Amino acid sequence: MGLTQILSTALDGLNASQAGLTSTGQNITNVNTPGYARRDLQLETRGQGLNGVNVAGLRRIADTVIERRQYQAIGLSSAASERDSQLGALEAMFDDVGGSGLSDALSAFYGSFSALASNPSDPTARANVLAKADALSGRISDTADGIAAAKGELLTKAQETTAEVNRKAQQIAQLNQQIVSARAQGQDTGNLEDQRAKVLLGLAPLVDITVLTQGNGAVMIQASGATLVDDVSARTLSVDLASNGDLRFTSQTVGGAPTDVTRYLTGGTLAGIKEARDVDLAQVATKLDDLAYGIQTQVNAQHTAGFGLDGVGGRNMFAVTASSVGAARAMAVSSDVAGNPNAIAAASSAGTVPGGSDNAVLLSRLAVQPAVGGRTVAQAYGDLVGDVGARKAGAADEVTLREGVANQMSAMRESASGVSLDEEMISLSKYQRAYEASTKLITTVDQLLEELMQRLGR
Amino acid sequence: MRIADTTRQADVLRTIQDLRTRQADAQARALTGRQVNKPSDDPAAAAELARIRASSAQADTQLKAAGVAKGDLEVAEGVLAQAGDLFQQAHDLAMQGSNGSMDAANRATLASQVQGLKDQLVGLANTQGATGYLFAGSKTATQPFAASGAFSGDNTDHVVDLGGAAPTSVSASGADAFTAAGGRDVFADLDSLITALNSNSQSGVQATLANLEASRKQITNVRALAGIKLDRLNTTEDILGQAKLALAQREETTAGADPYQAYSDLVTLGQSLEQAVGVAKKVLDLGDLFRT
Numbered sequence: 001m002g003l004t005q006i007l008s009t010a011l012d013g014l015n016a017s018q019a020g021l022t023s024t025g026q027n028i029t030n031v032n033t034p035g036y037a038r039r040d041l042q043l044e045t046r047g048q049g050l051n052g053v054n055v056a057g058l059r060r061i062a063d064t065v066i067e068r069r070q071y072q073a074i075g076l077s078s079a080a081s082e083r084d085s086q087l088g089a090l091e092a093m094f095d096d097v098g099g100s101g102l103s104d105a106l107s108a109f110y111g112s113f114s115a116l117a118s119n120p121s122d123p124t125a126r127a128n129v130l131a132k133a134d135a136l137s138g139r140i141s142d143t144a145d146g147i148a149a150a151k152g153e154l155l156t157k158a159q160e161t162t163a164e165v166n167r168k169a170q171q172i173a174q175l176n177q178q179i180v181s182a183r184a185q186g187q188d189t190g191n192l193e194d195q196r197a198k199v200l201l202g203l204a205p206l207v208d209i210t211v212l213t214q215g216n217g218a219v220m221i222q223a224s225g226a227t228l229v230d231d232v233s234a235r236t237l238s239v240d241l242a243s244n245g246d247l248r249f250t251s252q253t254v255g256g257a258p259t260d261v262t263r264y265l266t267g268g269t270l271a272g273i274k275e276a277r278d279v280d281l282a283q284v285a286t287k288l289d290d291l292a293y294g295i296q297t298q299v300n301a302q303h304t305a306g307f308g309l310d311g312v313g314g315r316n317m318f319a320v321t322a323s324s325v326g327a328a329r330a331m332a333v334s335s336d337v338a339g340n341p342n343a344i345a346a347a348s349s350a351g352t353v354p355g356g357s358d359n360a361v362l363l364s365r366l367a368v369q370p371a372v373g374g375r376t377v378a379q380a381y382g383d384l385v386g387d388v389g390a391r392k393a394g395a396a397d398e399v400t401l402r403e404g405v406a407n408q409m410s411a412m413r414e415s416a417s418g419v420s421l422d423e424e425m426i427s428l429s430k431y432q433r434a435y436e437a438s439t440k441l442i443t444t445v446d447q448l449l450e451e452l453m454q455r456l457g458r
Numbered sequence: 459m460r461i462a463d464t465t466r467q468a469d470v471l472r473t474i475q476d477l478r479t480r481q482a483d484a485q486a487r488a489l490t491g492r493q494v495n496k497p498s499d500d501p502a503a504a505a506e507l508a509r510i511r512a513s514s515a516q517a518d519t520q521l522k523a524a525g526v527a528k529g530d531l532e533v534a535e536g537v538l539a540q541a542g543d544l545f546q547q548a549h550d551l552a553m554q555g556s557n558g559s560m561d562a563a564n565r566a567t568l569a570s571q572v573q574g575l576k577d578q579l580v581g582l583a584n585t586q587g588a589t590g591y592l593f594a595g596s597k598t599a600t601q602p603f604a605a606s607g608a609f610s611g612d613n614t615d616h617v618v619d620l621g622g623a624a625p626t627s628v629s630a631s632g633a634d635a636f637t638a639a640g641g642r643d644v645f646a647d648l649d650s651l652i653t654a655l656n657s658n659s660q661s662g663v664q665a666t667l668a669n670l671e672a673s674r675k676q677i678t679n680v681r682a683l684a685g686i687k688l689d690r691l692n693t694t695e696d697i698l699g700q701a702k703l704a705l706a707q708r709e710e711t712t713a714g715a716d717p718y719q720a721y722s723d724l725v726t727l728g729q730s731l732e733q734a735v736g737v738a739k740k741v742l743d744l745g746d747l748f749r750t
Contacts, residue, residue: 031463087498095496096508097713103508107515114519117618117625118526119589121598347596352614355590355598361617361625367516378512386505389497396498407472411465418462 006445012052013438016043019055020431027419035198037062037417039190060190063416064213070409071204071211075267077406078205082272084395087280089150091392093143094385102139102381109136113364116346121354126341133317137331140292144328147285154277158239158247161206161269168203169234172196176218177232183217208267225264226251246278280391287384292331293324294372302366306345306359315343470738477734481727488720494713503712514705521698523618527628528691530587531684534630537585538681544575545674548648552670555655555663562658569655576648580605583636593632602632607645609637620694628687635680644673
């Protein structure tokens with residue numbers, strides 16, 4: 001090997017070191033970039049006889065198996081977080097400790113009959129019964145309205161989320177196309193894969209996805225059990241309401257028939273919305289309906305048995321609903337007694353007005369008699385509060401569990417693909433030293449050539 | 459395991475966030491003195507708390523009802539005591555009137571005094587309390603006794619709910635005290651005395667003595683009954699007060715936080731947070747150490 005060949009080898013060294021510094025710089029620059037996978041410089045010795053170094057390229061360090069698990073873990077974590085968040089809002093409606101529950105209104109209502117029994121002809125006591133009945137029915141219907149409004153908002157959120165899912169699916173399909181095309185031309189697709197990974201990290205919290213890498217570099221995505229992205233084309237995920245009022249998710253190709261995929265939805269914000277809306281909110285709303293129906297049925301039965309100051313009986317205290325369905329939202333003071341305190345039936349017979357208090361006592365004592373499924377109103381309401389609390393506590397535990405797994409998966413992914421500045425600092429020094437050494441080699445060869453030239457010139 | 463910088467930062471952030479959350483919970487416990495500040499803190503306790511509060515509110519209502527009832531019943535009992543005294547006076551006047559040495563003029567004077575007693579009795583029987591006419595039964599809005607003593611009320615008990623197995627009667631019956639429903643029409647007995655005195659009939663006056671005594675006993679019996687009811691109301695108030703106390707203790711047991719523990723948790727978590735922030739600074743500055 002001649003001196004000029006050594007110079008050529010040193011030049012290889014300079015190029016390799018520069019490439020190393022470049023890749024190190026790229027890693028450092030992208031230390032906080034979502035989806036970025038660190039690059040590892042691929043060096044190899046040149047072919048036989050040359051002894052130089054060849055920069056084979058940059059390898060994008062990624063573990064597709066861990067990534068797939070991470071996407072699934074993110075989806076489950078996101079579903080749990082969404083449900084937890086929604087239940088937090090629901091819990092606030094039944095937070096008697098914080099003063100926003102129904103306990104006070106229930107107690108005040110039944111207590112108003114006790115005060116009426118103390119002084120059945122007192123107009124203030126009569127007006128108070130009406131006021132407390134109005135406050136209770138208002139509180140119950142407001143709570144039911146709040147739940148119904150939350151369900152409406154969740155439908156809107158599900159629609160917005162599916163739109164975001166579709167937008168990201170389109171982005172991934174386009175990136176798939178660019179990657180396939182670039183790879184066919186032998187170009188580095190690392191940056192495009194980073195962009196796609198970033199979009200996938202944004203898609204995973206929205207819906208449960210399974211990502212399968214294909215031979216041409218594209219990824220196929222299955223969401224909610226149906227293909228969302230296939231090579232370079234994306235399907236559309238939609239949401240509407242089923243006949244029973246529950247959310248219904250459908251997957252559809254362009255021009256194709258929609259396929260119901262609701263029951264396959266297991267993760268992401270959409271699954272959390274579905275669970276919170278169609279299970280938790282729906283069940284709590286039903287229990288609130290049962291409570292409202294129990295109260296109105298029981299109170300009406302007793303109230304109609306009594307007589308107002310005008311000697312008229314058979315009046316309802318609350319507006320009657322045909323069944324428990326929607327009873328909470330429809331809860332209101334009956335037009336029989338609304339605005340007419342004298343119509344409150346404190347006496348059990350027309351002959352004992354105005355001082356008869358026995359029916360008011362019986363109305364007051366309803367508070368301790370079974371009204372809802374064999375439970376008193378206070379017991380049934382306590383059960384409802386406990387149920388809401390248990391759902392929220394369960395959801396919070398689920399969040400802790402799922403976030404733990406997602407964090408672990410994230411740490412594993414970062415362990416493989418993430419940038420470690422410690423490593424990069426060492427690489428920086430390593431390539432800096434290599435560059436200096438190559439420079440020294442050139443200087444040495446230059447000195448040797450100069451000495452050779454001097455000797456040859458004498 | 460290879461640790462990336464983002465993992466390190468995320469771990470630090472998570473740890474601090476977790477400590478902040480626990481600190482906020484501990485702060486709520488220390489501030490409110492309650493272990494259960496929202497249903498999800500302890501669902502079973504929250505459900506129990508709702509039931510305890512309902513029971514406590516009911517006990518409050520019953521205590522108020524007992525207080526109101528006591529007020530009127532005390533007035534009624536006092537009125538019946540005065541009515542009994544009036545009959546004692548009427549009986550004394552009848553004793554005087556049955557004296558053989560008394561002439562018609564003196565008996566007429568006595569009759570006039572008895573008429574005054576009757577008028578007073580009518581006034582007493584028409585006494586009003588917080589709930590209306592106390593001896594009118596259910597006809598609380600209408601004066602129950604006419605000047606003649608004719609009764610237009612009824613014998614309906616005023617009942618309230620004090621938590622017992624049955625509604626509690628808290629009224630003194632005017633019908634039983636003053637009308638034939640209780641055995642004797644006390645006004646008629648006074649009228650008989652007045653008539654006998656005015657007709658200067660010694661034997662007639664003597665004949666009223668037994669009836670006057672029976673009327674007095676009738677009123678006294680109703681007064682005694684009112685006294686018993688008052689005693690029961692006092693006992694009920696004591697029981698309800700104890701029940702309230704027991705419910706407050708149950709609420710404390712169910713949801714109360716140990717204040718020392720809550721404060722200790724708050725201090726400990728504050729220290730942990732300071733340490734975590736200190737560690738975070740060191741962890742996040744590691745890159746800088748390399749560059750120097």
